[in-house]
Amino acid sequence: MKRWIHVLLAILLFVPAYIGRQQEVNAAGGAEAVVDPLINKALETAGSLQVIVSFKGDGPPTESQLGLLKTLGIKTGVSMKSLPIAGVIATGAQIEKLADSGEVQSVYLNKKLSYYNEEATNVTGVDKVRTDPGFQIANNGLPVTGKGIGVVVNDSGVDGTHKDHEFGKNLVQNVLGSTNLNALEPALLPVTYQENVPNTDTNSGHGTHVAGTVGGTGAMSSGKYEGAAPGANLIGYGSGAALFVLDGIGGFDYAITHQNQYGIRVITNSWGASGNFDPNDPINIASKKAFDRGITVLFAAGNEGPGENTHNPYAKAPWVISVAAGEKNGKLAEFSSRGTKGAGGTFTADGREWTWKDEPTITAPGVDIVSTRVLGPVSSLAAEQDAQTIPTAYFPYYTTMSGTSMATPHVAGIVALMLEANPKLSPSEVKDILQKTATNMPGYETWEVGSGYVNAFAAVDKILNGKEYGKTVNASQTFNSNVQSSTERKEFSVDYNPVTSLSTNQYEFTVEAGLSSLVAKVDGKGMLEQTGNPINLVLIAPDGKEYSSGVSLLFPLYTDRTVSVSSPVSGRWKAEIRGIRGDEANPVGIGLPETVKGTLAFSKVSGFTGLSDIIGHPAAEAIKMGVSERLFDGYSSGAFKPSSLLTRSELAKYLVMGAEIRQFLPASGQNTYSDVSAAELPFAEAAGAKGASFRDQHQIQKGVILPKGTGKFAPKESVTRAELAYSLVQSLGLQKDAENFSGQLTVQYKDERINIEDTFNTPVELKGYVQLALDLNILNASFSVSQGPYDLKPIVKASFNPAGLVARGDFAVAMTRYFNAFLQ
Known part of the structure; x- marks a missing residue:
């Protein structure tokens, strides 16, 4: 044990300092280049790699440096025009020789990067919507992209010179609609708008970012930063940096007036105020008129959280969709405004009685969202964040923002996908489907997050294939306890x-x-x-x-x-x-x-x-x-x-309730399991589905409960401790980490790690999950201490009992630990 500790000490305290010294020496010249540790691992499965070679110097690679590549037989690559960098394809032997050259500062693997807008569309299932072959068949052979659906971006404006939402292409109209009453002549005249303006977002950048989130094509990033509905028709209505009530109303007025001309079905509003809901407020009147004409209206919940009673009053109207901001790990953003528990009431509008609740409708990604940047003189609002997250080549075209302002257009884009799937949907039906297909957000109530995290795939699946979603949503359940x-x-x-x-x-x-x-x-x-x-x-x-x-x-x-x-x-x-x-x-x-x-x-x-x-x-x-x-x-x-012993059907239900597991239903008439009751089936299907875990952002991992044979779920069978370890660790999206583990199971005991005595009683395919469950303090080991009459120190032993059956009380302890550590 002491030897292991000393090795770890050397790694933690010596290696970083050594690397720092090596980098200093390399910058000065005369030392071996730094080589990415990932290269050796990658060479185990590949004969050659794409690598980035950084030469010494300030300008582009010199002739002698490029000559070095040729001398080593490297034939494929590209060199930068201003930076001393080249990207090349090289073998292990060539990389080794590059590292020995005094001309080279470093050699790094050209690894895949993750982008925040790409993550957002993965998390919500938007990417899955576009690539699902069944959806394409149901949509006349084409991917669902929001094609033909007009979406009004009622905001500060849109920069139509940006290729991601170019004026005259997917930005079908761009309107400068600032209504400054002080600038008008003393006369009563109809409101006028300045249409066909290439760039209406000259002093903010907010609306441009919003437009990119709704339906940017990602043209300037090879599709990486595309919006939720890149096929939608965007209509920009820009009021400038200073937005007044009349400006907001003007956006609704324009949408209604030009609805048929541009096929307008959605209007997104990332702005608001403070105060109580008032159905007679002109903004609420305007949004109701748009609703009446079949336009789905979305409002940002606000950024005044985490306190209660901070909800945007315009978002409280029962005919609009209020959007809260979530993090990409499934939690609610701290800044996202909350409603008020139990608050609401009834009122009459246009002869109909309405019931409103002071709570958001749905939650969507709103933290560190990368979307389009104004190309004019407006500088980045998040320069430091951008430098850390956006590659240099994309930096001029994209920027990072956070807020319910970013969450709202994401849902607006999803609504466009839904309306392409079925243009006959009313705004009320759209809202109902979003709520019924949401993913539960454990630890939060409806006045904080609404029905849960938005699930675009389930929403479009319900529309195209007539699936009956909603039976697993906590917000609509009646509980026994x-x-x-x-x-x-x-x-x-x-x-x-x-x-x-x-x-x-x-x-x-x-x-x-x-x-x-x-x-x-x-x-x-x-x-x-x-x-x-x-x-x-x-x-x-x-x-x-x-x-x-x-x-x-x-x-x-x-x-x-x-x-x-x-x-x-x-x-x-x-x-x-x-x-x-x-x-x-x-x-x-x-x-x-x-x-x-x-x-x-x-x-x-x-x-x-x-x-x-x-x-x-x-x-x-x-x-x-x-x-x-x-x-x-x-x-x-x-x-x-x-x-009492926990059953597999209970485990499935509780994972969907409390571990943020997505809803999933297989193709109509093709239930995965033949031994599950109708009441249990939605939970079993969700827990067993590929990509069930919310934290599996690409939705490619195994389900969080493994089947018991083809078509068999075995709902009444008990759950072993090793199986529970699998379910909880898999719910965290850690399949790769678990599968990469092999060898002896260990557990932390005070200040040392000791072996698990019954390691070899654990099924091989579950060992990594047991190790992670122990490491993450979700499940515990049992310890025994003994000391013989001549032993200088007591002997501590640990066991896991992988085949032991889990009681409901045992599960309660493990589940609350899981929640406290990873979901709060």
Whole structure:
């Protein structure tokens, strides 16, 4: 163990410094080039690679540097015009010789990059909509792109000189519609608009970004940054940087007046105000008139979160779609405005009684969204973020923004896809389908996120193939068990330094009596937030008992550390940051100095129903918390039955409820499983489907529950601990990491890792999942300590019991740990 620790210490503390020194030497000349570690791995399966060769110098590659490539027999490549860089195809031997040259600074693999707008369309299933062969057949052999659907971008304007939404092509009209009453002559005249303006977004850039999110073609990025509906017809209505109520109304007026001319079916509005909903507000009147004419109206929920009662009043109208902003990992963005729990009412408009609720309709990606940039004099609003995320070649054409302003046009584009699939849909039907096909967002209520995260694939699938979605959406369910609880959160930080005393690496706080749970979470991102940090979060109770997060073997990639304590004792607690302990002379341990930031969550249950049999059970507090967050449910009898074995059908239902699993239904009349009841089928189909996990952004991984043979789900069978490890880890989208693991299972015990004694009892295909479940503190090992009469130290052994069956109480504990660590 000590040898392993010393090796890790060398890697963490010596290698970064060595690389830094090597880079300094290389910049000065006279040293071997830096070679990307990924190259050796890639050469295991390829004879030659696409690599990037960076030469020494400030300008383009010199004749002698290009001559070096030719001398080595490298024939395929491209050199930059201003940068000392060439992209080439080279063999391993050629790469080795390049690294030996004094002319070369580095050689790196030309690896695939991920782009934020591309991620957004993956997350919501937009890309899957376009590539699904069944959809193409149902859509007359063509991909669903929003073709022929007119979408009004009612915003600051649109830069029609940008190739992604070029005026006269997919930007079919661009209107300058600022209505400055002070600039008019004293007369009562009809409103006028300046049409056919190539660029109406000369002082903001906001509307251009919105337009690209709706229906940009991605022309300037080879399609990487295309919008949700690249086939839609965009109509820009620009009011400039200063937007007034009359300007907003002007956009609706133009949409209605020119609806037939441009086939306008959607109007997206990434703006709003504060205050209460008023059906007589002129904006609400205008949006209602558009609704009446079959135009689907979308409004941004607002960026005033996370407080309650911050919802855009124009988004509260029952005929509009209100869009909240989500992160791409499925969480709600902190800034996204919330409604008010239980608030709403009824009113009469145009002779019809309407019911409104103060809550968003749906959630969509709204954080770090890359879309089109104004090509004029307007500079980037996020230059630093752009430099980190957008390749240099694309930098002039795209920029990054966050907000419900970015989430709303994404849904507008999805609506265009839906209307292409069925142009006869009314705005009310569009809204209903979006709600019924949403993905549950555990831990949030409808007044925060609406029905959940938007699912474009399911929405279009329902339209084209008549699927009956909606039976798995928490927002429309009636639950057997209910818990009233409240949670208070507090931020804290620790200036961690491995060479100082323990007391300086601690944060003290008070736990009041009567708490049902205490959850502490920190993020050890490491140097420049890139390397990860092998730190351990430990909570120390007033009596000295310790609760540890452990140190994941995946710490460079997954940097969160979470500790959950049920029914914590009252008194003075400590949150301590530790590294992996090296020896007795270094009690603090190995880790990188870092200001570690975290949150403490104090939860208290004030009452519950439908859980008549949990009092006194060790999992009682976890059960109450999980029911409160809608991670699982009790029985209609009013009991939870914590000691009963969990069945596969229950696991499927609870994963869809609480692990953010997408809805999925197979082709009509072709159910995947023949042994599942009609009530259980939607949950089984979702859990078993390819790409079920929300965090599997490309929707290519296996389902989160494996079948029991062809056409068999075995709904009444029990679940083993190894199978539960698979389901929870697969729900995190970690299939690749799990499948790459082999060898001995280990677990963190205090400051060291020890072997799992029953490793070889674990099915080979599930070993990696068990390892990750242990590393991520979702499931625990069992420890035994023995000491013979002559042993100097006790012997600690650990086992996992992979074939052990999971009780419902066991599942409640694991599921709440999963939720606290990864979904909060």
